[in-house]
Amino acid sequence: MFTLEAECEGARAGSLQTPHGTIRTPIFMPVGTQATVKAVLPDELHRLNAQVILGNTYHLYLRPGLEVIRDFGGLHRFMGWSGPILTDSGGFQVFSLAKLRKITEEGVHFQSHIDGAACFLGPETAMEIQAALNSDIAMVFDECPPYPCDRDYAANSWARTLRWAKRCRAWVDAQSTVHGRLHFGIVQGGVYPDLRRESAEALVEVGWDGYAIGGVSVGEPEEEMYKAADASAPWLPKDKPRYCMGLGTPPQMIELVARGIDMFDCVLPTRIARNGTAFTAAGTLNLKNACFRRDPGPIEEGCLCEACAQFSRAYIRHMVKAEEIVGLRLISMHNLHFYLKLMEKARAAILDGSFPAFRRAFVAGYRKHQEAEAS
């Protein structure tokens, strides 16, 4: 159940009850693709105040396989994470990762990227797998169209996504063992505002516990991403959470919070950490840079994360240059802290009515630095 606690010029603060706890929104969800947030342990996620993490249906279905996770009663006990888990449906992954995929009305036939084995994912199997993973929030199985795609493709694709969504709904409704699990629909429709509206309205008619905006973060220009949100959010019910999938940079998240989005997930914090790059309020910092060689300061002045509390830029730079795992561990911790804290600050600003000022100051401060870097 979702409770809308406050609104502030379009931005929303809320709370979402799940079987493994309540999530305060807006929220960033660290990505645990293969049943681990890369390089980070569950205890550390708790210390970071992570409220909910992601698991990927496609990856976990292929490896370790459902029978292993079923032995543990689901993903929580298997990976040692006691908080809420959201699983994607595998749709996006099948389209972007699998080999030799063939889309039929039934679902998608594909070859595993691990061993080439012939596999199938369809609406019912995707829901069944997520039930076995025992996630708190399960996503419908959708087709994620590429960018760019023409209007006919987008229209046919979302029509199929709607038919698949109805099959997912039927599968869920036929189950008796759901126990408070939430199910989210996914709005598609590409860059076509009328298709986005049609998609949103039709999905709302089917009825879901929350709504995701899909088909973003697929290579489109940033403006198209905002347009997709602008074209979808107004047609979604206010009393349900809204989740923008696979996004984004810090200012993108703030801009989307301003457009009424409540939930985000993104691999950037851990992915760029592995390349030695840290997020700060003044933009990204490449810790490989020679200027940090003797820098005794923390990654970000004033940051309270475990990396900044104990380690210098000089040390972390040395770890990155020497290709030591501790380097990416420390930057991953800092980056996740930064993303989680940013959403906490946005929430506080929404609750006390200062979100517009917070948004302006944050986005300007972040972009000013990035533009200075680029020039």
Next chain:
Amino acid sequence: MFTLEAECEGARAGSLQTPHGTIRTPIFMPVGTQATVKAVLPDELHRLNAQVILGNTYHLYLRPGLEVIRDFGGLHRFMGWSGPILTDSGGFQVFSLAKLRKITEEGVHFQSHIDGAACFLGPETAMEIQAALNSDIAMVFDECPPYPCDRDYAANSWARTLRWAKRCRAWVDAQSTVHGRLHFGIVQGGVYPDLRRESAEALVEVGWDGYAIGGVSVGEPEEEMYKAADASAPWLPKDKPRYCMGLGTPPQMIELVARGIDMFDCVLPTRIARNGTAFTAAGTLNLKNACFRRDPGPIEEGCLCEACAQFSRAYIRHMVKAEEIVGLRLISMHNLHFYLKLMEKARAAILDGSFPAFRRAFVAGYRKHQEAEAS
């Protein structure tokens, strides 16, 4: 200062005071080659009850370089480790890692394995670097002969090592800022017992705070390693600690404790963790094995480490197979716990007089399994 607290049929329990704390022996020292114990943070080392860790002069001298570490007043603050640190002299590393090395009476000219830069390490520079690293225990600069090597080579080599040791002693004696730092000599002499004895006696005459047995773990058969210890230890003073460098497997360490050795360091616990292999009292366990796919038990039943307390073999196997960093993190934690705990148990057995029974039971239990594996 070293205090011999108990002896039990050759095995010794003692305590060694250093500027950053007292070390209870026998002790295993985790290796932090590049200013990090691979994949493990200082907080975790404290939770593992690690008492002292190693740093490598050769690696740290080349990267990040002395001026960086001097900025931090030494290695402790640079890497965030508040306990004792032992640094090697770089001798062994120069002989095994550097390119185009040329040994002269002055020292060793070599090319950095990182960027090919021309470098030099000699007795005085090795002591100076270790002073800059501000380690609690510094090792003399020695020549480590290869295995096999003939008697002439071994004799000439240890004679030079002795001349270098005297130069190290002179350098240390000329300093006024040592503040309780300990300096250890290194016994060489290859597989020749009379050379080992000569080497030990001559080094004792020079006078050190502790004595290492070098030139072991260089590819010789296990029996030769024990012979080197047997040929060296009797000629070393009882009231000084004895350190067998770069060793070993769990039963090897116990066998060397039985021969009067007090200190060990070894990369095995973290190195084999990266390959998915864990140490247990019944030998090693390759967690990649298919038999662990659905195994809900911990790496080792009854183990109290953080990995065994929270994670199953099935999960850790999945992490290893999926090449996730959390896999090697968990196994590294377990393996370090195993090594540290083994030395704690050996110490307790020495103190209560049960070491011979402990030794027999442990070595037999470990080897029985390994032999069963091999057959």
